[in-house]
Amino acid sequence: MSVQFFHAGTEHQDMKPRDEMYGTAVTDARYLGTVRKARAIAVSIPDSPSGLYFAKLTGSGHRVGYAPFVLRPRRLGENRVAVVLPTLAWQAYNFHDDNGDGQADTWYASPKVKSVILGRPFDQRGVPPNYKYYEQPFLRWLIANDKEVDYLAQSDVAAANGRKLAAAIQPAHLLRPSRVRDRPRVRRGRRLPQSRRKPDVPLREQLLLADRHQPQPHDSRRQVA
Secondary structure (H helix, E strand, C coil), X not given: CEEEEEEECCCCCCCCCCCCCCEEECCCCEECCCCCCCCCCCCCCCCCCCEEEEEEEECHHHCEEEEEEEECCCCCCCCCCEEEECHHHHHHCCCCCCCCCCCCCCCCCCCCCCCCCCCCCCCCCCCCCCXXXXXXXXXXXXXXXXXXXXXXXXXXXXXXXXXHHHHHHCCHHHCCCCCCCCCCCXXXXXXXXXXXXXXXXXXXXXXXXXXXXXXXXXCCCCCCC
């Protein structure tokens, strides 16, 4: 068996089979020899930019499997935009049969399944569920248009403090409360007659609209030449 790492989303063709992943090779193929069940093999993660990558495992008889993973940026906030890949949702929709009992281990196959193991391989030779329809076209668009973003897994967001994550993505001065009110205010004590109220429009918006069309009080200090 051999293993080789690829950068997903750099390909120029659409996916046809649901159980394949495409991309640009970022390492040479490494021969692993004969691999038996429960054998652990240490491999080095490629020194590459943040993104979605996958290890392609090739065995005898043209057998192929994929192991996708998200490579985080070295420093959170290298780019102002972050793309969070739905790694937890992938496992929720993963129909892999973990214990070999013939029943897919996902709530979508049986309501008796209340939890899943996050580190299990994906069904369809290791390709994430619906990757062909959702993530692959979006990744191709990002890379083809030179969009520089930080790629994160859902577990990265769950482990990060929300304010710390926001501070890393955007300048700190945008996080401080503004002293200038950017929302129009409704005058204190303002009431709208019941006969003029519209049930499908929020009351605050109705009050603001009524104030906008109400004549302004006369100011005796203003003189018209």
